[in-house]
Amino acid sequence: MNFTTLNIKGLIKSLLLRKFTTGLLILQLAITLGLLVNSAILAFDTREKMSQPTGLDDENILIVSTHPTSGSYRDLDYYRSIVNEDLAKLNQLPGVNSVSITNQLPIRGRGMLSNTHDIDNPEQEKTDKYLQDVKYTLADENLAEAMGFTIVEGRFLNESDELDFDSEAKNNIVITESLKKGLYGDESAVGRETNNGIIVGVIKDIMLDPTLPRDKQYGLFMNTMMKYIFIGRFYVLNVEPGQMANVRNQVTDTILAVQAERDIFDIFTMSEHLKSFYRDDQGLSDLFLLLCGLMLFVTAISSYAYSQFHISRQKKFIGIRRALGARKKDILLYVLTENWLVYSIGCLLGVFVAIGFNILLSQHISLSKPDMMLFVLATAVIFISGTVATWFPAYHTSNISPVIATRTV
Amino acid sequence: MLNMNNISRIYQSDTIQTHALRDFSLNVKAGEFVAVTGPSGSGKSTFLNVAGLLDNFDRGQYELDGVSVQGLKDDELSRLRNEKIGFIFQNYNLIPDYSIFDNVDMPLRYRGFSASERKRRVEEALEKVGLVSRLKYLPSQLSGGQQQRVAIARALAGEPKILLADEPTGNLDSLMARQVMEILHDLNKGGATIIMVTHDPDQAREVNRNVQVIDGQLADFKIYAPLEKPVDSSGKTISAAVNEEMADA
Amino acid sequence: MRSNSMFTYNLSLAMQSFKRAPSLYFLVVLTLSIGVGLLCANLALVNSMASDPIPEKSEELFHVSMNTWPNDDPQAEPFHILRYREAMKIVASDIPKNSAVFYASGVYARDSASLSLKRFDSSVRATTPGFFALTNAPFAYGSGFIKSSGMEVVIGHELNQKIFSGENSVGKVLELDGELLTIVGVLKPWNLRPLFYHATEGRAFNLTDDIYAPLETSIDLGWSIHARSSSTVSYKGVKFTRDRDVFYLQAWVELENSAQKQAFQYYLDNYSQSLKEVGEHPLAIRNELRDVNAWLLEQNIVDQKVLAFTLASVLFLCVCVFNASSLLLSRFHSAKFEVGLRRAIGASNKHILVQGITESALLGVIAGLLSLLLSWLFLKLSTKFLPDLENLAVLEPKLLLLGVLLALVTAVFSALYPLYRANRYTISAELK
Known part of the structure; x- marks a missing residue:
């Protein structure tokens, strides 16, 4: 393209003569850019959150959330016998590697928590407030295999860690690596005693509560699920890759065949669980994208109307330019450049709108700061949609006959 | 220079066919100053549009400065208009938002000249019409005569082969009209080929040749002897007259 | 014209x-x-x-927060959930026009006379009887229960639709987790937006409850706590909470004027002072009364x-x-x-x-x-x-x-x- 045929100074001057319409369009473009940038931030943030490693065998973990509906379960021995039968039957399903039961799942905000400190050092909780809310998970010995935990030190819970239900003895516990660091730094933790029991093992961190920092995923596990069976709400199944659909279809029937008076709330994989944790973030990000679409549409209408309106007033002058030797593409370029100039100013102003809007939004929701790439991206989107919108009037204009120049009316 | 042979231009509406030009032939030689006259609706505007490559024609041959124009693409016609033709319109057709400089500069940009070349040509052309001091003015700040002189400068800046003037003094009072005509005659003396559409019989008489168009055809030919240089008794030059007018403005 | x-x-x-x-x-x-x-x-x-949600008396209903945490570790701020002992102290006062102390639970419900074994997952408000007058709960049939114990319940409109297809079910007997309780009242459709009486734990926009059961009965039956609870000791279920440091009950009081409010504040502070005197209240005394709108604002709902x-x-x-x-x-x-x-x-x-x-x-x-x-x-x-x-x-x-x-x-x-x-x-x- 040959831009020497354009008189940029003249273009700016002609824009200034239409201060009102140009100003309106520039404002619209700036707001649109501001929204585009922040919507993109939300979308990327959400995507990043959802793609964080959980430390778990996400795709191959199936979770069943269930609760008895019958009063018979108030007899805990009956309850336990049914659960044991459930676990055995689920384990027999082809494709199931292992089965466990727990009171709460990772990737959840709050839940059952307990303060935790070394038995001789209760002051720890005052210097590290995360120690006041350590995720307290009841488990059985199969949970490590079912969830795919990695042992860093010591061992996971075994059958001998399950005490008699009326025993007052101290429990053995397994803790996450970040909790170990929080309690003992780089020292070994196995054999140390906490207010919640004696540490027999440390597992690699998993994403317990995504709202907490990565290095504060404090959690502990103890083999007391059978003791407090009435809060054992989740069966955790580790499934052979490729067998998921198959197992999933059989779970309900298997459980209800053991005893029918149960409510099965939900059956989901760990990756679905992760997604549902961020469901609202995803929803908001989708809403923003929808709004972006609408806004681009409206702004495109404005760009169209802007050039259409301008051209209707400029017809005569376009004709003169044609008469004086402007080619069709010169006119096309002239009209488009005028719009591009407006978009450039709008996008430039949009940088401030985007930053302001970002600050405003961050008072309500958490979102990252805008970066250069996003501005470039959003500017490109605006230029493309604007050019598409003005293409028709611009093309139409380039077809204005030069004869118009000799008409005197 | 300009050679039209049996040109026909037909406007077709739903019910009527109008022959705006009918087997129109005209040959203008380099250096000639031709006046085209005729009643309104006779086809002289159509002639000018066709001659200026603003409008196409339906039959016949048209050769401009040795280039046969029929069948040329739109871009090529634009190029010819830009390089070979200088237009002077009745209502000047200056771009009101542009300064005098930018108005004269505009066709040069389409030619693709460098900035320094454009500047030289714009100033030279405005020098010729005595308005070089008003580069930064807007058209609305000038009188009608001055505006028309800017338009002449714009036509000259591209050093065209032929100037086409459409009632160049139609909107001017007699004093200003006189100045514009003097410039045109001066240019003609300097070798420019000029075709001027006019309804003023006096103006038509002052030129080399007057052709009359009636009903889309060449009706009449009058060839006048070339005039003496238009200098009045006091011996004032054109630019002096221009200065006088500036003092009035 | x-x-x-x-x-x-x-x-x-x-x-x-x-x-x-x-x-x-x-x-x-x-x-x-x-x-x-x-x-x-x-x-x-x-x-x-x-x-x-309750414009007719939102300025007269107050949520009670206290900081009776028995050690000085985590709970420095007044807490929105209370121990059984504080809750009973509030119920015992005759200063408020009405008071309600409750926790949220859930049971499976069916018509005990029905042949079908289908049970409906129902949310439970285990509460003292003052709840109904305090919240202006609209009754379609019957009325609220009068005592905090007894095998009686009030049910919501929707559950009545589901189980009894909307008819007057007062006098019918529900089987709730194996126990038989008699319906004494049925509510009209009841929309509370926000659900001011339980605006914590992200529940401010839940629907009103399916079942309202007497508090003592619910505790005795061991209906588990379905909302936030906090304790300094371990315990084996809600049955064992009455004399322990388990915080799980929310309390609302209806105080008709500022004199009543002042009197009740004094009553609470006095109670805290008495705890302090026997060494059971290590924190500075801070008992807070917030009316409906202040409470909802504070919850950032x-x-x-x-x-x-x-x-x-x-x-x-x-x-x-x-x-x-x-x-x-x-x-x-x-x-x-x-x-x-x-x-x-x-x-x-x-x-x-x-x-x-x-x-x-x-x-x-x-x-x-x-x-x-x-x-x-x-x-x-x-x-x-x-x-x-x-x-x-x-x-x-x-x-x-x-x-x-x-x-x-x-x-x-x-x-x-x-x-x-x-x-x-x-x-x-x-x-x-």
Whole structure:
């Protein structure tokens, strides 16, 4: 393209003569850019959150959330016998590697928590407030295999860690690596005693509560699920890759065949669980994208109307330019450049709108700061949609006959 | 220079066919100053549009400065208009938002000249019409005569082969009209080929040749002897007259 | 009536104008109504979240927070859940007109006389009897229970629909987790938005409960705590909470005037002081009474995501107004010949202005009606993207009115500058 045929100074001057319409369009473009940038931030943030490693065998973990509906379960021995039968039957399903039961799942905000400190050092909780809310998970010995935990030190819970239900003895516990660091730094933790029991093992961190920092995923596990069976709400199944659909279809029937008076709330994989944790973030990000679409549409209408309106007033002058030797593409370029100039100013102003809007939004929701790439991206989107919108009037204009120049009316 | 042979231009509406030009032939030689006259609706505007490559024609041959124009693409016609033709319109057709400089500069940009070349040509052309001091003015700040002189400068800046003037003094009072005509005659003396559409019989008489168009055809030919240089008794030059007018403005 | 006929004349001119540039006016109406509709849908959500659920006495109902945490470790701030012993102290006071102490639970319910074994998952409010008078719970049949113990329940409208298909079920017996309890009252449909009596733990927009059961009975039956609980000791279920440091009960009191409020504050502080004297209250005494709106404000229940999106939709409406304005400008510009003609035959500037405003007001009304439809649509869409909002997506009449007004105002506002410009076109310039 040959831009020497354009008189940029003249273009700016002609824009200034239409201060009102140009100003309106520039404002619209700036707001649109501001929204585009922040919507993109939300979308990327959400995507990043959802793609964080959980430390778990996400795709191959199936979770069943269930609760008895019958009063018979108030007899805990009956309850336990049914659960044991459930676990055995689920384990027999082809494709199931292992089965466990727990009171709460990772990737959840709050839940059952307990303060935790070394038995001789209760002051720890005052210097590290995360120690006041350590995720307290009841488990059985199969949970490590079912969830795919990695042992860093010591061992996971075994059958001998399950005490008699009326025993007052101290429990053995397994803790996450970040909790170990929080309690003992780089020292070994196995054999140390906490207010919640004696540490027999440390597992690699998993994403317990995504709202907490990565290095504060404090959690502990103890083999007391059978003791407090009435809060054992989740069966955790580790499934052979490729067998998921198959197992999933059989779970309900298997459980209800053991005893029918149960409510099965939900059956989901760990990756679905992760997604549902961020469901609202995803929803908001989708809403923003929808709004972006609408806004681009409206702004495109404005760009169209802007050039259409301008051209209707400029017809005569376009004709003169044609008469004086402007080619069709010169006119096309002239009209488009005028719009591009407006978009450039709008996008430039949009940088401030985007930053302001970002600050405003961050008072309500958490979102990252805008970066250069996003501005470039959003500017490109605006230029493309604007050019598409003005293409028709611009093309139409380039077809204005030069004869118009000799008409005197 | 300009050679039209049996040109026909037909406007077709739903019910009527109008022959705006009918087997129109005209040959203008380099250096000639031709006046085209005729009643309104006779086809002289159509002639000018066709001659200026603003409008196409339906039959016949048209050769401009040795280039046969029929069948040329739109871009090529634009190029010819830009390089070979200088237009002077009745209502000047200056771009009101542009300064005098930018108005004269505009066709040069389409030619693709460098900035320094454009500047030289714009100033030279405005020098010729005595308005070089008003580069930064807007058209609305000038009188009608001055505006028309800017338009002449714009036509000259591209050093065209032929100037086409459409009632160049139609909107001017007699004093200003006189100045514009003097410039045109001066240019003609300097070798420019000029075709001027006019309804003023006096103006038509002052030129080399007057052709009359009636009903889309060449009706009449009058060839006048070339005039003496238009200098009045006091011996004032054109630019002096221009200065006088500036003092009035 | 000259002004009247002028108005109809203006209307007919507006209609002609619409007919002359239908696509342009369509775009104006469309963009304005999308903008207004979207904002309205969001405002409807914000309105539901920020409204006063019990305006008749929201200033007389107080939530009780205390800081009776028995050691000085974690709970320095007053706590919204209380131990059984504090809760009983509150119930025992005769200062409040009504008081309610409760926790949330859940059971499976079926009609004990039914042959079907199908049980319905039901939310339970285990509460003292003062709850019904305090919350103005609307009874369809029967009444509340009178004591905190006894095998009696009140059920909500929906559960009554599900189990007894809406008939008067007072006197019928429900099987709740294996226990038999008699229905003494059935509520009418009861919407509390927000659910002020349980606005914590993200439950502010849950529906009202299915079953209301006496507190002592629920504890004795061991119906587990389905909301936040906190303890310094381990315990084997709700049955064992009465004499332990387990915090799980929420308390509301109805205090009719500031004297009562002061007296009750004094009562609570006195109680804390007595604990302090025997060494059971290590923290400084801080007991807090907050009325409904203060409590809801403190809980920050207005969804921040919705607020963020509302901000965005305000910006969007701006864009829509700018768009409408530039469209109208080009419309009025292309009609300026006609304006010039009217001026020439004697229409005053004012006539032209009134004509323009009539036209834009008509546009506004059309856009307003369309925006109502779009608000409804956007509400449905919002709840699809943010399912938690489902109980909130209600378009109240005042919002419908707001929508139409907003459309009207934005339409007239959009037309202001274009009209001003149109009035400056001189007669001679257009008609030379």
